[in-house]
Amino acid sequence: MIDNEIDKDRNRRRLQQLRNSFIGYLDPVTLIPKSKLNLNRNNDNLYQRYLVPLEPAPKRNLKATEHLMRKAYDWFYSEVNKKFASNKKGEDLAHFIDALSDKLFFYDNKC
Secondary structure (H helix, E strand, O other), X not given: OOOOOOOHHHHHHHHHHHHHHHHEEEOOOOOOEEEOOOOOOOOHHHHHHHXXXXXXOOOOOOOHHHHHHHHHHHHHHHHHHHHOOOOOOHHXXXXXXXXXXXXXXXXXXXX
């Protein structure tokens, strides 16, 4: 959505705010994304290296759980792109993500 010319500056601000709220932040010194979430030792590397910075993950040499995470990411990415293919308004996408996040629940099983 940011790549199109519709409301480009505001969409960049939306993207930054959504990342800060849900994923983490960009370290100002190293410019490496820092996640709000750490996964278990089997899955954290894939999550930190590819999913946090929203980079394409490899399809080979993954553990079974990493493969499932990559497939889930690919599915959500594809479905959101389909849903907003004809609607290029960043405000609508941000509203969708905000509404979706209200329905998610995460817990720490160490409790």
